[in-house]
Amino acid sequence: KQEVTQIPAALSVPEGENLVLNCSFTDSAIYNLQWFRQDPGKGLTSLLLIQSSQREQTSGRLNASLDKSSGRSTLYIAASQPGDSATYLCAVRGNTGKLIFGQGTTLQVKP
């Protein structure tokens, strides 16, 4: 049974810092891995999707890496801003499309 774990559960950093969010999963047989952002009271916004054959994806200040063999992914946020404050969710996708989510990391970036 696939399990996804995110560490840390919460993180508070001053504005401008670079930071790394971690995600681990127990079964390496995945189609892809996706990072989402969730603002309070809102739905999920997709940030980056990494196919199982890829090692990383970049979008602006965000970079996500995938090491399928070790069951790990990281989301790197460069030069953090207060607007980056949100909960970040990692999810892995199996062959039916079902997403298995981690519990999320709540990020606060202080001005």
Next chain:
Amino acid sequence: EAGVAQSPRYKIIEKRQSVAFWCNPISGHATLYWYQQILGQGPKLLIQFQNNGVVDDSQLPKDRFSAERLKGVDSTLKIQPAKLEDSAVYLCASSWREGPDEQFFGPGTRLTVL
């Protein structure tokens, strides 16, 4: 392109009452998902439809939850009777098809059971 629509956005009911949520997926998307997100946790899949057929409902509490997707477009999720532990955000998502296609999420319905 319009996104996934859900209604209502918020609902407060007392335990043992019934409630229904509605989802309209992105036009043309064949696959529709309902997720339950309890506060402080990641979303958990309740049910997955491919057109109007059920693909996966293994985590749906079938004694109280039901869902349908008539004509393979809109979907409704019902809880009857509700329990305190059903308080959560119910998220609907859709994708072009099964498998690795990206899912697009609606804003969710926040349910509070008193």
